[in-house]
Amino acid sequence: MSLLNYISMMRFEVFALGIIVLLLLVKIFSEKLNTSFILGFINVALVGLLVAGFIGHPHGNIFGRMFLNDGTIMLEKQIITFATLLIFLQANFWLKKQENCLEFCLLLFSVLIGMYFLVSSGNFLMFYLGLEMATIPLAALAAFDFGRMRSAEGAGKMILSSAFSSAILLFGLSLIYGTTGSLDFNEVRDAYSSSALQLFTLAFVFVGFAFKISIVPFHLWTADVYEGSPVAVTSFLSVVSKGASLFIFMTVLYRVFPMAQETWVHILVLLSAITMTIGNLFAMRQTNIKRFLAFSSITQAGYILIGVAATSSLSMASVIYFILIYTFSNICAFTVVSIISDRNGKEDIDDYKGLYKTNPLLSIAMMLAVFSLAGIPPTAGFFGKLFLLTSGASSGLIALIIIASLNMIVSLYYYLKIVKAMFVDKNESPIEKISIDISAKTVLIICFVGILAVGFISFVFEYIHSLSFGL
């Protein structure tokens, strides 16, 4: 295998690594940093990454099956890259004001590389490395807002709980290694015999994922970190980090533990029901919009688990499809939050009262976003959610679907509260008219198109389905 092949296989990783190196060099050699130049460069680089994904479809594995690549993984990476691009664009305005803009980019790309490796991993070692790489810099990012107490507190909670979670995960992995004699996904699968100890280890591994995806009761850090972090990091956490973890979660469950399917489907169903219910109940009472979106994203994770539990190729396609749609909707919402928060630091739902009067575009964007999250037609969220439920139905998870549908009513309630604040409520001093910078505007437009079009255009789903697999 030629070097070119290696690079082609690992194009995302290599590309991202190159950027990191470049940034470091810039950091070392330039006296005074030109932030807008760096931002422009990163924007272009991310677009380049995205484009790079479209050239050819490398299949195969390298490093002794440590690193895998196929269509699904490429797609997942592209979604991750795309989401990162959107988030970065959204954060441009904020980053311009930061002295340490470069560090932010460095950390972001480290996380990104971690995620690339994570979704590409074919071995638990690689998986672990990717996971930690995607977590530790993220904790640093969460603490990026030096000046704010909350940022530090959130980051502290994140790093400590993630350390704990990875310790538990590792313990599980060590037991897997002990019982199967390998860390390679395929070999583990072949050696897996569903003995009591192995099932026990499954629980430990499971929890490692559950932490990242913030499934109840492993979600408690989520809201605090979301609230404390800068908006850009929050959206990254809620979209990219969660998405990447879900991708690998599915891969691991489907590829490594098919023997224990019955066991983990039960657990997934149980946790899914708990997750959406608890997420909803907490989301109802939030007043901070970021915290609110944190719980909303927990609820969404609950819905996604339905698709994971359904274990068919259609359900996997639905999950990826949903994550794509969720990306659009959540980023749209966070973009609005960041635009407002960056200008005047207002993050309370009450501050949004009367927003439509002064900022119609932002309100409509927010409305579309929450409707999409709530699964209201004609937004794409409707299709995403319905496909998840349909996949659940096809696998006969009727009870779970009933719970999910009931939860959708509750979630509609609080999503409508946001809409109500913006469109209905009167406010003496609403947020004044905001001129939106061009990059954020681009994000909003892309999200508009995404939210409205991804659902109707069946091609997207067909494409995803052609790449997905199931049990």
Added chain:
Amino acid sequence: MSEIPMTYVLFVSFALFFIGAYGFLTRRNMITMLMAVELMLNAVNINFVAFNKYLFPEKGDGVFFTIFIITIAAAEAAVAIAIIINIYRKFKSIDSEDADTLKW
């Protein structure tokens, strides 16, 4: 020389793991909590090495993994301590109970 049976080793590692977990749950000082995590990670390390040595000596997977864990644990500790210092600056305390402004 008779070998120490693997179960002995595993006993130590399991004990270490749960001691670490217990420490994490009961300590309020963040640095101590971090140390507790290190204990847990070391338990995992022992596991890996022991399994590698006793059960699958033909390949070095476990040992390699251990090395990576140690490395990453260091990185993790670095970031964690940085954050904890930051917390100390803001809260004038590294007691985990004090840093609870974000809740509900």
Added chain:
Amino acid sequence: MNLSFLILIPLLTLIGIMLVNGKTARVVAFVGSLLQLGLAIFLLFAYMHERGAGNVSSVLFEETHPWFSQWNINYHIGVDGISIAMILLTSVVLVGGVLVSWKMEYQSKEFFFLLVLLATGAFGFFISLDLFTQFFFFELAVVPKYLLISIWGSGKKEYAAMKLVLMLMGGSSLVLISILGVYYYSAVGGVGTFDLKKLGTIGFSHEIQMFLFPMMFVGFGVLSALFPFHTWAPDGHSSAPTAASMFLAGISMKLGGYGCLRVAMVLFPEAAHAYSPYIIILACIGILYGALVTVKQRDIKMMNAYSSVSHCGFVLLGMAMLTKTAIVGAVLQMVSHGVMTALFFAVIGMMYERTHTRMGDQMGGLLKVMPFIGTVFIIAGLTSLGLPGFSGFVAEMTVFVGSFQVQDLFHRSATIIATMSLVVTAVYILRAVGISLWGPIKNKEFELLPDATWNEKLASIILIASIILIGSMPFWISDLIAKTTETLFSAVIK
């Protein structure tokens, strides 16, 4: 006849409303709705022509395009007699609604946008033959109501809007569950199907029917104010702005009825038989209880809202009787009530706009001040209490005659109980007429109030014309519906 135009025109109208500025939106909405009405009428004639030419397939103008082929989801549309009646109703009410809101000042562009969006959902719902597509349109017609009510409404609008949307969403959740259940159980090796026509031929087992039917029926039933899930209706209708009330009571409630009838009963005929007594009981409670509660209302908008509960009970009663005539009556009642209640809400809105009160006893003597509006109110009232010559009579009598054909004491008592509401209806309608229109003028300020403007007149005339068209010449529409009923409900009809 390409049915997709029925969705396309509202969509283009929506785009048009988005593009133009402020005041022009109403013109666009009006033109769009008129085109739609024209199209609906054309569709009626095209349908009759096809039928006349001997086309006997159960639905006409079918069109199928695969949409999400992995799920077996198709964009499958087509119409039968029942849906044509509903489409006509929707387009008439839409024109009326747009006209009535002509003078809307506050954020009129958004208002018309949401109104037409609602209509789009309704049109799509009525022509879909694929459960997924149908559900899509069904939900599309729910959430805009929240905004319509909470932004432009009156009274405790926010509470009402939230309650309405959540309850309707609850209904639609049940529908969703049952649709997914259908999908699951229809899968014979591989993926299931959403196609109504195909599902109709599958024949679910008894247990499955017994499990899914109540969910689907109650789910749709919430929308058509099935007791005890009707409480969204009074608050929602009364708080909504005029056009939205018209749409809510006129169309949305019919979405529910149509769903119960066209989907639930067609798919689960056995369960429909098994559950019909319970539905009859609930419908009767709804009819009589709704009417009795209406009597107590001071607020005339509230009155009409509760009376809608009562009237929609006839829809449920008719379909649960499971005779051909009664089912035809149920559909007729949907159409009739749709137009009637739209007219009623329109005229109540006109009165409210002028007097700024919805309390009947604060009005008084309005007939003298505004003869046109007063007359329209009386006509609407007389339609509501089932006067021959107006549509309500035709529908109610068909339900009664149909219901009475079931030869046992239970069904007959139910019919007789239902007929009692006719008297109660007369009581509250006349009471409303008596206190608000007749009698001496209570408030001196009212003496100077203007009568209807051209747009209000036009809206009233269009709606009244439809009422009279159905009421004095019911044969065409009853024929239209009866033929479809025969083929569609052959498995259900006793």
Added chain:
Amino acid sequence: MQNFSYISLVLIIPIVVFAITGLFGKKFSAFSGILGTVGMLVAACLSYFAAYQYFIVGGRADGVYPTIIAFKQTWLQFSPNLSIDIGIMLDPISVMMLVVVTTVSLMVHFYSIGYLHGEERYATYYAFLSLFSFSMLGLVVATNIFQMYMFWELVGVSSFLLIGYYFEKPSAVAAAKKAFIVTRFADLGFLAGILVLSFYSESLDFQTIIHRMMDYNSPIFHNANTASFMGLSALTWALCLIFIGGAGKSAMFPLHIWLPDAMEGPTPVSALIHAATMVVAGVFLVARLFPVYSQVPIALDVVAYVGIFSAFFAAIIACTQTDIKRVLAFSTMSQIGYMMFSLGVAGGYWGEKGLGYSASMFHLFTHAMFKALLFLGAGAVIHYVHSNEMGDMGGLRKKMPITNIVFFIACLAISGVPPLSGFFSKEEILTAAFNHNKIIYAVGILTACLTAFYMFRLYFMIFWNKSSVSHHEGEGHHGEAPFTMKLPLIILGLATIVVGFIPFGKYISADGSILESEFHLNLAIIAVAAGLLGITIATAFYMKPSEMPAKISASIGSIYNSIHQKFFIDEIYLFVTKKIIFNLVSAPAAWFDKNIVDGMMNFISVVTENTSDGIKSFQSGKIADYVLWFFAGVILISLLIVFAF
């Protein structure tokens, strides 16, 4: 067989007039009266011609008058058997009713030109009048029981609109509502009856129903007669229920309460609707279905007893009323009671037994004439005096000579004094009653006496009694009445005198054959004597101002009072509706809806919110707690995996 298709014009003209005056009446208000009158004149002429053609030219076929369907069109198809047809059916009674309705309507149209001159809503009035005429005509020519029901409702609503014509008067509003709701309540019975009857006879068509129900051997009749509910056969139920409808419209006890109040409407309207035409619809309904009724003795008995009781009951009340229109209203009720029991005592369908049927129709016909005359006369008086109270009148015979004369004629007629029309019809009724049921006959005679008494009480109180009416003198009052009002009075007066001589039995009888009514002299003498007795007492009491009536009423105190208060029937109704229905059913229902049913929904939301609030400590903000939960989760899942799944 002749062509009767022109009859549809009789219906079309009023509805067209209604449309024109209703839509464009405002523009040419004054013209609408003339338009309405001319239209009705044409309709009346057509009806007369039709009657002539039907009875005289056409004559009998096979010894009976044929039933001619002039027009029939399916209007609404319920099922293959059941459909509402709109059509025109001509048989003796419908032709007779056509004549009655168009005549009285024409008179009222004409009369109203003067009576309502200068009213603001003049055009509306004529529109409603035309609507009423249309509906009433549609009712009488109905071919289909459902068609009849439809027009039945329509006359109800036109009556409602006309009673509420003076809608600014609260009393008029209340009266209109009452009239509509009470009749509507009764119509429920009618509707239920239709449902039962149509189910068993499998048809809604009058002819078919009658044909099927007359056939003893048919399975259909057998079914209807044997299917029983609570001890009565389905057919009995059907007929009794239908009779409830008829009783409501015809103001039979206990559904009569709306009629006196309905006098709030303009007086010509009372003449047309509440005296001559609409209120006899119930009688007409029973007559229309008489062949079926004749199969069910129980139903006929119900009709008879309700009729006679109402006749007597109303007559008693009429003696105490002081409002002239109310007196007339009760007298109407009483006379309709006559017609009803007359039908009820027509125990059989064939031959002599059917005398009651002919008599009833005859009385309907004559009553229409003289009662319309009385009302129009009363209208002229009210027009002159501007009051309904007898106390404000008296001694008007000088001021209003023509009115005086025609009123006197009408009073004689209603009292059954020969040779005026009322005598003939009432005599026949009493004969029929005598043949059938002696008790009814006795009460009938007593009622006849009372009738004469209160009518002459009325007459004397208006035109005699006080020698002069002081407070009307000085106002420079207009004359008796304009020409438009006088002419109808005269015409109807003449009609009252002559119509009695029509050999009614020859044209109208239950089985369609000629009924030669014999004249029973002794029975006639008793009836006339009863009438004269009543007149005499009235003369004694009321011709001159006298203390006697007051003394008598004082001596029977509470009885008089309860009669004067119409036996408190209104109060009972009021109690039932206001207290029981409104306060004990409706108000709790509304409360229940708001607090229980809706409360349930709100409760769900409250519970959700409370739960949400209750579990908030779950997210305590302390990292140690988070990790504890985390660890608990791990343990729980491990346990679940190992033990549960």
